[in-house]
Amino acid sequence: MFYIYCPYCGEHREEEEFHPKGQAHIERPKEPEACSDEEWGNYLFFRDNPRGVHHEMWVHAVGCRKFFNMTRHTVSYEILETYKMGEQPSITADSQNPPRETVPVSHPEGVRA
Amino acid sequence: MQRYSGFGLVKHALSHHENWQRQWRNPTPKKQYDVIIVGGGGHGLATAYYLAKEFGIKNVAVIEKGWLGGGNTARNTTIVRSNYLWDESAALYEHSMKLWEGLSQDLNYNVMFSQRGVLNVGHTLQDMRDIQRRVNANRLNGIDGEVLDAKGVQELVPIMDCSKNARYPVMGASWQPRAGVARHDAVAWGYARGADAHGVDILQQTEVTGFKIRDGQIYGVHTNRGDIEAKTVGCVAAGNSSVLAKMGGFKLPLESHPLQALVSEPIKPILDTVVMSNHVHGYISQSDKGDLVIGAGIDGYNGYGQRGSYPTVEHTLQAIVEMFPIFSRVRMNRQWGGIVDTCPDACPIMSKTPVKGLYFNCGWGTGGFKATPGSGHVFAASLAKGEMHPIAEPFSMFRFHSGALIDEHGAAGVAH
Numbered sequence: 001m002f003y004i005y006c007p008y009c010g011e012h013r014e015e016e017e018f019h020p021k022g023q024a025h026i027e028r029p030k031e032p033e034a035c036s037d038e039e040w041g042n043y044l045f046f047r048d049n050p051r052g053v054h055h056e057m058w059v060h061a062v063g064c065r066k067f068f069n070m071t072r073h074t075v076s077y078e079i080l081e082t083y084k085m086g087e088q089p090s091i092t093a094d095s096q097n098p099p100r101e102t103v104p105v106s107h108p109e110g111v112r113a
Numbered sequence: 114m115q116r117y118s119g120f121g122l123v124k125h126a127l128s129h130h131e132n133w134q135r136q137w138r139n140p141t142p143k144k145q146y147d148v149i150i151v152g153g154g155g156h157g158l159a160t161a162y163y164l165a166k167e168f169g170i171k172n173v174a175v176i177e178k179g180w181l182g183g184g185n186t187a188r189n190t191t192i193v194r195s196n197y198l199w200d201e202s203a204a205l206y207e208h209s210m211k212l213w214e215g216l217s218q219d220l221n222y223n224v225m226f227s228q229r230g231v232l233n234v235g236h237t238l239q240d241m242r243d244i245q246r247r248v249n250a251n252r253l254n255g256i257d258g259e260v261l262d263a264k265g266v267q268e269l270v271p272i273m274d275c276s277k278n279a280r281y282p283v284m285g286a287s288w289q290p291r292a293g294v295a296r297h298d299a300v301a302w303g304y305a306r307g308a309d310a311h312g313v314d315i316l317q318q319t320e321v322t323g324f325k326i327r328d329g330q331i332y333g334v335h336t337n338r339g340d341i342e343a344k345t346v347g348c349v350a351a352g353n354s355s356v357l358a359k360m361g362g363f364k365l366p367l368e369s370h371p372l373q374a375l376v377s378e379p380i381k382p383i384l385d386t387v388v389m390s391n392h393v394h395g396y397i398s399q400s401d402k403g404d405l406v407i408g409a410g411i412d413g414y415n416g417y418g419q420r421g422s423y424p425t426v427e428h429t430l431q432a433i434v435e436m437f438p439i440f441s442r443v444r445m446n447r448q449w450g451g452i453v454d455t456c457p458d459a460c461p462i463m464s465k466t467p468v469k470g471l472y473f474n475c476g477w478g479t480g481g482f483k484a485t486p487g488s489g490h491v492f493a494a495s496l497a498k499g500e501m502h503p504i505a506e507p508f509s510m511f512r513f514h515s516g517a518l519i520d521e522h523g524a525a526g527v528a529h
């Protein structure tokens with residue numbers, strides 16, 4: 001069970017109030033008509049899907065109903081931070097050293113932000 | 114290879130079953146193979162088996178980072194069916210179904226394939242319309258199927274709550290009598306034994322950590338046990354496919370998600386078919402040991418951790434108890450997760466890639482166990498000929514650029 005900090009509500013709430021919404025920071029092409037099939041397909045379907053640090057969108061579905069971003073490790077599931085839409089992550093795969101995967105997980109049930 | 118038979122069982126009883134031959138060797142990796150298969154799950158092992166047996170390519174290695182079947186193959190709930198909506202998927206899964214029907218004989222290994230039928234239950238008018246459409250499509254493709262009304266469902270499954278008082282009353286179902294379940298470990302082991310007997314090297318505890326690529330052509334892999342060369346490499350790594358693609362320098366249209374399942378304590382035989390419901394979102398069967406085998410949908414977030422969240426387990430069991438109030442006091446024994454590689458159109462990818470000689474077979478998501486024989490067979494044919502087999506052709510990764518998706522979402526739902 002995740003215990004998620006909603007950056008808009010300013011509170012930790014249980015996972016069931018939220019829905020994950022996939023990779024964050026994907027920008028819709030400014031001019032879809034000008035895209036090649038490949039560019040448009042990449043935008044719609046192709047994802048990073050990393051084994052490690054992942055930036056993803058969540059929605060506080062039964063709370064404030066706002067979308068926000070989360071940086072989370074996809075192996076330990078540890079939530080590293082949550083931040084508002086339009087903001088940039090402060091933790092990235094490159095800033096994670098050594099990779100989290102080798103660090104023992106202290107809270108196997110999913111962790112506090 | 115020592116063949117198995119009833120007579121053999123009696124013979125070995127005389128020596129207290131202490132002299133059975135090992136089912137496969139544990140060889141040291143050679144420097145070079147004709148074909149390398151990355152991933153020792155059912156699909157990878159089946160690919161190797163058919164490569165050696167049907168296409169005469171015996172200098173093959175299967176490279177597995179853990180143990181055979183330790184990925185999704187031996188974590189899945191083993192539902193086998195072929196009643197998919199679209200022609201492309203129907204062809205693929207029915208090809209597989211036909212191989213299932215002779216598999217134990219072919220492998221000389223009892224995969225315990227049990228054609229006990231699968232019900233896909235409908236609870237709304239729209240469900241029933243979709244079911245009708247799918248069953249009609251199935252029949253046009255030569256796949257068995259019937260539409261049942263609530264009474265027909267009740268007759269098949271007397272313990273199910275088909276009353277009008279249910280919160281989501283059962284209105285009917287599709288029924289595929291040839292569908293069923295099989296023993297997942299036996300599938301991995303049977304293919305491994307068969308492949309080994311044809312000379313395939315199965316390398317366990319060997320992890321592929323990179324690809325050797327020169328001028329856009331693959332010529333080998335890096336592993337934790339040294340480099341191994343081959344001009345043809347097939348990756349069949351399910352939930353870890355995106356990680357391997359990244360090593361090859363490209364992306365796939367996949368997301369890796371945890372998918373969980375549970376089994377109950379063993380109880381006496383009570384359910385002799387498989388019941389799946391997209392609407393209340395859960396499915397159930399009973400294993401030969403007597404435990405109820407239960408599953409539902411993925412955890413919505415990306416995850417490689419082979420475990421998910423408790424709310425998903427709770428929703429799954431709510432759905433089961435909704436359909437089977439009689440099971441409300443049954444205790445669950447074990448619960449686990451696998452990492453499934455879901456594809457946007459809920460269909461697999463069997464494909465060439467931007468790297469020459471490097472092929473991927475992935476994206477089976479929540480429902481690839483049923484396809485193990487067929488997938489292995491057509492993938493082997495593709496690797497052997499260097500051209501995708503006609504059944505595999507529509508499942509190219511480049512369909513996500515051309516737009517020729519095969520949208521099984523409607524037909525699949527709880528897609529196992």
Ligand SMILES: Cc1cc2nc3c(=O)[nH]c(=O)nc-3n(C[C@H](O)[C@H](O)[C@H](O)COP(=O)(O)OP(=O)(O)OC[C@H]3O[C@@H](n4cnc5c(N)ncnc54)[C@H](O)[C@@H]3O)c2cc1C
Pocket residue numbers: 151152153154155156157176177178179180181182183184185186187188189190191192193319320321322349350351352353357372373374408449450451452453477478479480481482483484529
């Ligand atoms: C809980 C659950 C229930 C399911 N229920 C059903 C069902 O009822 N019916 C159905 O049809 N399907 C079901 N599925 C889906 C099915 O299990 C899979 O689609 C299928 O087993 C995939 O087989 P595979 O051989 O491709 O993958 P896997 O069995 O996962 O094999 C992939 C292998 O690749 C190895 N690997 C990965 N990376 C590397 C590397 N770098 N180097 C070396 N080896 C590597 C892994 O260790 C793994 O053993 C279910 C899945 C789950 C998790």
Ligand SMILES: [Zn+2]
Pocket residue numbers: 006007008009010060063064065066
């Ligand atoms: Zn909120």
